[in-house]
Amino acid sequence: MILVLDASAFFAGLEPLALQKRAYTVPEVMEELKEEYRQLKARLAQESGLLEVRTPREKYMQLVKKAAEKTGDVAQLSRADMAVLALALEFASQGEEVTIVTDDYAVQNVAKLLKLRFSPVMEQGIRRRFRWYKRCVGCGRRYSASYASDTCEVCGAKVKARVKKR
Numbered sequence: 278m279i280l281v282l283d284a285s286a287f288f289a290g291l292e293p294l295a296l297q298k299r300a301y302t303v304p305e306v307m308e309e310l311k312e313e314y315r316q317l318k319a320r321l322a323q324e325s326g327l328l329e330v331r332t333p334r335e336k337y338m339q340l341v342k343k344a345a346e347k348t349g350d351v352a353q354l355s356r357a358d359m360a361v362l363a364l365a366l367e368f369a370s371q372g373e374e375v376t377i378v379t380d381d382y383a384v385q386n387v388a389k390l391l392k393l394r395f396s397p398v399m400e401q402g403i404r405r406r407f408r409w410y411k412r413c414v415g416c417g418r419r420y421s422a423s424y425a426s427d428t429c430e431v432c433g434a435k436v437k438a439r440v441k442k443r
């Protein structure tokens with residue numbers, strides 16, 4: 278089973294470092310993850326061999342474009358979305374079992390027409406495996422992630438956000 282991830286999957290809170298299946302995305306999606314923190318995690322996953330970035334062949338881009346024109350979603354789809362669909366289609370044509378992880382309705386619509394499986398991020402169980410909290414760098418006191426101040430109410434030192442793997 279192969280997962281192909283679109284940009285919405287990352288923005289919906291998909292945790293790239295928790296990927297357990299073969300996962301792919303396209304260069305255009307990596308570019309869309311402009312936010313430093315998300316892109317950093319995606320790159321870490323790539324370097325750790327959890328995520329592979331691949332460009333689909335042009336032939337499949339054309340097939341996706343035609344399908345999106347049919348469903349009327351072509352205006353809603355970015356080039357990154359199309360490339361994600363094209364990569365999934367390419368894998369499917371090679372006989373691979375592939376699922377597109379996406380929360381984007383336009384992508385889901387076109388996937389349906391192309392008979393490609395898709396799944397929202399939630400169902401993949403690769404969300405929220407990391408928990409945020411805050412911790413004082415001085416006395417070590419822990420605060421919830423929603424603690425609004427950036428100084429410790431006990432010792433006055435800086436409070437920093439931390440991430441904890443479940």
Ligand SMILES: [Zn+2]
Pocket residue numbers: 413414415416417418429430431432433434
């Ligand atoms: Zn403190």
